[in-house]
Amino acid sequence: xxxxxxxxxxxxxxxxxxxxxxxxxxxxxxxxxxxxxxxxxxxxxxxxxxxxxxxxxxxxxxxxxxxxxxxxxxxxxxxxxxxxxxxxxxxxxxxxxxxxxxxxxxxxxxxxxxxxxxxxxxxxxxxxxxxxxxxxxxxxxxxxxxxxxxxxxxxxxxxxxxxxxxxxxxxxxxxxxxxxxxxxxxxxxxxxxxxxxxxxxxxxxxxxxxxxxxxxxxxxxxxxxxxxxxxxxxxxxxxxxxxxxxxxxxxxxxxxxxxxxxxxxxxxxxxxxxxxxxxxxxxxxxxxxxxxxxxxxxxxxxxxxxxxxxxxxxxxxxxxxxxxxxxxxxxxxxxxxxxxxxxxxxxxxxxxxxxxxxxxxxxxxxxxxxxxxxxxxxxxxxxx
Amino acid sequence: xxxxxxxxxxxxxxxxxxxxxxxxxxxxxxxxxxxxxxxxxxxxxxxxxxxxxxxxxxxxxxxxxxxxxxxxxxxxxxxxxxxxxxxxxxxxxxxxxxxxxxxxxxxxxxxxxxxxxxxxxxxxxxxxxx
Numbered sequence: 084x085x086x087x088x089x090x091x092x093x094x095x096x097x098x099x100x101x102x103x104x105x106x107x108x109x110x111x112x113x114x115x116x117x118x119x120x121x122x123x124x125x126x127x128x129x130x131x132x133x134x135x136x137x138x139x140x141x142x143x144x145x146x147x148x149x150x151x152x153x154x155x156x157x158x159x160x161x162x163x164x165x166x167x168x169x170x171x172x173x174x175x176x177x178x179x180x181x182x183x184x185x186x187x188x189x190x191x192x193x194x195x196x197x198x199x200x201x202x203x204x205x206x207x208x209x210x211x212x213x214x215x216x217x218x219x220x221x222x223x224x225x226x227x228x229x230x231x232x233x234x235x236x237x238x239x240x241x242x243x244x245x246x247x248x249x250x251x252x253x254x255x256x257x258x259x260x261x262x263x264x265x266x267x268x269x270x271x272x273x274x275x276x277x278x279x280x281x282x283x284x285x286x287x288x289x290x291x292x293x294x295x296x297x298x299x300x301x302x303x304x305x306x307x308x309x310x311x312x313x314x315x316x317x318x319x320x321x322x323x324x325x326x327x328x329x330x331x332x333x334x335x336x337x338x339x340x341x342x343x344x345x346x347x348x349x350x351x352x353x354x355x356x357x358x359x360x361x362x363x364x365x366x367x368x369x370x371x372x373x374x375x376x377x378x379x380x381x382x383x384x385x386x387x388x389x390x391x392x393x394x395x396x397x398x399x400x401x402x403x404x405x406x407x408x409x410x411x412x413x414x415x416x417x418x419x420x421x422x423x424x425x426x427x428x429x430x431x432x433x434x435x436x437x438x439x440x441x442x443x444x445x446x447x448x449x450x451x452x453x454x455x456x457x458x459x460x461x462x463x464x465x466x467x
Numbered sequence: 468x469x470x471x472x473x474x475x476x477x478x479x480x481x482x483x484x485x486x487x488x489x490x491x492x493x494x495x496x497x498x499x500x501x502x503x504x505x506x507x508x509x510x511x512x513x514x515x516x517x518x519x520x521x522x523x524x525x526x527x528x529x530x531x532x533x534x535x536x537x538x539x540x541x542x543x544x545x546x547x548x549x550x551x552x553x554x555x556x557x558x559x560x561x562x563x564x565x566x567x568x569x570x571x572x573x574x575x576x577x578x579x580x581x582x583x584x585x586x587x588x589x590x591x592x593x594x595x596x597x
Contacts, residue, residue: 213481214507215558217587220546221537228535229548236533236571280546281536281567329548329558334533 088349089315089467091179092306095124095299096423097193102263102292102412105200109140110151112295112414113195117152120297125310126189128152131299133160133187135174136194139415142209148193160187166323167450168363171296171419172457176319178300188305193297196414200293215327221280224288224366226328226452228280231368233334235282237383240371242282244386246273248367249286249409251395256406258396258436263292264410273367287367289407294414296423303467312430313464317443318350321457328452335383336376339447339456343377350460352443354378357460359428359444360400361421364407370394373447374402377458401438404428418448418457425461442466474518480508483522488586493527493577495553496520504553526552527577528593536566545569549590563591 097119099112113136121127131154138144145163149155160181164173171192178190220226234240250270256262268286276286303315322338322345325331347353354377362373371385379400380388388394394402405411405424412420425444427433443466446459469476478486480496484507487494496505498512498520505513505520512520532550536543545566550556561569562580575590 217583217585218546218558218560219537219544220535220558221539225535225537225546229533229546232535232571233533278536278538280538327558329556334548 087179087183088317088351089462090183090303091300091316092303093298093314093316093422093426093461094301094306094309094311095120095122095126096426097121097123097297098420098423099295100261102294102414103199104197104293107197107200107293109138109195109197110147111195112197112293113148113193113297114151116195116295116297117191117193120191120193120299123311124299126299128154129157130189131191132157133178133181133190134158135162135171135178135190135192137163137165137170137174137416139196160190166455168365168416168418169321169448169450169455169457170416172319172422172446172448172459173321173455175300175316175422175459176321176457179316179319182300182302188301190300191297192300192419194416194419195295196416197293198415199291212327215329223452224283225280227366227368228283229328230334230372230453231282231366234368234372237335238386240386242274243270244390245282245287245367245371246270247389248364248370248394249273251389251398252364252403252407252409254396255404255436256410259404259406259411262406262411263290264406283366283368289365289409289413289417292412292414294412294420296419298419298422298426314426314429315462315464315467316459317352317462317466318346318348318460319458320345320349321455323455325454326451331453335372337372337453337456339373339376339449339458342456342458343447346458346460352460357443357445358401358441359404359425359438360402361424361444361446362402363417363421363447363449364403364409365413365417365449367409369449370402373449377445377447404433404436404438416450418450421446421448422459425459429461429463475510480510480520480522484508487522488579488588491579493525493579493588494522495525495551495555497523504551504555506551506555506557525577528552529575529577529590531561531569531571531573531575532556534561534569534571543567547590549575557588560589561592562589
C-alpha cells in the first residue's frame with residue numbers, strides 16, 4: 084500500500100449519453116460532460132484548477148479545452164498525455180499525484196468525440212509507421228486480429244469463445260437503458276457477421292459512436308463534504324509496451340499484467356476482493372486477455388472462462404455491466420467510460436444492472452494496439 | 468571542427484536501411500556490444516542502449532508468428548508478423564499462397580518485391596524447410 088491509497092476520490096461524473104448526435108463537435112460533447120460532472124459534484128467551472136484531456140483529432144487538447152471552458156487563467160496543473168484510449172487513466176494517475184501534493188485542488192478529466200456523426204471511421208492520427216504501413220493492415224483491427232490468431236494458436240482459443248464476450252456484453256447492455264445496442268445477439272450471430280480481419284468479425288468489434296465523459300477529482304477529505312457518496316481511488320497504475328504490434332513482446336500477454344498487479348498492490352486488495360470489473364473491450368479478444376493478465380483466470384484459460392457464462396449477467400464475475408464498448412458506446416477512446424460505470428456501481432446507482440453490495444471495482448483501460456494499459460481500483464467509503 | 472557527436476554522423480538508420488533495400492539488400496540491425504539483433508532500425512540499441520547498431524544483411528529466413536487475412540470490398544490479402552531467424556519480428560506479407568492458407572509456425576523466406584513504387588520485403592513459404 085502507498086500514501087496515495089484512498090487519498091483522492093471521484094467527486095463527480097458526467098456522461099452525455101449522446102451516442103449519435105449530428106451537429107455537435109467533439110468539444111461540444113466534452114464541454115457538456117464537464118458541466119455535468121461538476122454539477123454532479125456540486126462544484127462549478129470556477130473551482131477547477133487542473134485539466135486533463137486527450138483527443139484523437141487535436142494535438143493541443145489542453146489549450147483547446149481550457150479556452151472553451153473559460154478556465155485557462157486558473158489552471159495550476161495540466162496533462163495532455165496521449166496514449167490512446169487508456170489516456171484518461173494515465174491522467175487519473177497524474178492528477179492523483181498533483182492533488183495529493185497540493186499542486187491543485189479540483190481536477191477535471193474530460194473527453195468528447197463526434198466519431199460516429201463525423202463519418203463513422205476512426206480519425207487517423209498523424210502518426211506514420213513506415214515499417215508497417217506498406218502492408219495495409221487495417222488500423223487498429225488487424226493488430227488485434229493478429230493477437231487473437233496467436234492466442235488461438237497457443238491456447239486453442241476458439242471463435243465461439245470470443246463470441247461469448249460479445250454476447251455477455253449485449254446481455255448487460257439490455258439491462259442498461261442508455262446502452263446504444265439493445266437487440267438480442269447470439270454466438271451464431273457473431274460468427275456469421277462479416278469477417279473483417281480473420282478471426283475477428285464486425286460483431287467482435289466495438290461500436291462507433293459519439294459521446295462525452297468527464298470526472299471530477301478532489302482530495303478525499305474534501306470529497307467527504309461534497310454531495311455524492313464517497314468513491315475513493317484505492318490504487319492506480321499505468322504501463323506501456325510498444326507502439327507497433329510487431330514490436331509487442333508477446334502477442335498473448337499485455338502490459339495489463341504489470342498495471343494490474345501494481346494497482347492492486349497500491350490498493351492492498353487481492354483479485355478475490357474485487358466485486359465489479361470494467362475492461363476496455365475494443366475487441367472481444369481484449370476482454371479475454373485482460374481477464375487473464377489481471378489474474379481473474381489463468382493464462383490461456385480466458386476462452387473457457389468466458390464460454391462458461393462467468394462474465395454474463397448471472398455469472399460469478401460482473402464484467403462490463405454498462406454493455407461495454409461492444410454494446411454500450413465507443414466514441415473513439417473509451418477509457419473514461421470504464422471509470423464512470425465503476426463509480427455508478429459503487430454509488431449503488433446502477434438500477435437494474437446494479438451489483439448488490441459492490442464495495443470494490445476495478446476499471447481497466449487499453450490504448451493503441453494493446454500498447455498502453457492502465458488499471459484503477461475504486462472503493463466505497465467503507466473500504467478506507 | 469565539428470560540434471556534433473561523430474558516433475551519430477551520416478544518414479540516420481532508417482535512411483541507410485532504405486538505401487540498402489533499394490540496392491537489393493534486406494538488412495537488420497546488430498548491436499555489437501550486446502550481440503542482439505533488432506528491427507526496425509533505430510538510433511540506439513533497444514536492449515542495452517548503446518549507440519549506432521550496425522546494419523547487416525538479414526539471413527532472410529523466419530517463421531510466421533501471427534497472421535490475419537484482411538478482407539476489404541476489393542480484395543483479401545495476408546498481413547503477418549514474421550519472427551526472423553535473428554530474433555526480431557516484423558510486419559510483412561506472405562505471398563504465393565491464398566491468404567487464408569498462411570499458417571502460424573510456417574517457415575518463410577524473405578524476398579524483395581519490386582512491383583510497387585518502393586521495394587518491399589515480403590515472404591514466401593519455404594517449402595523445402597517445412
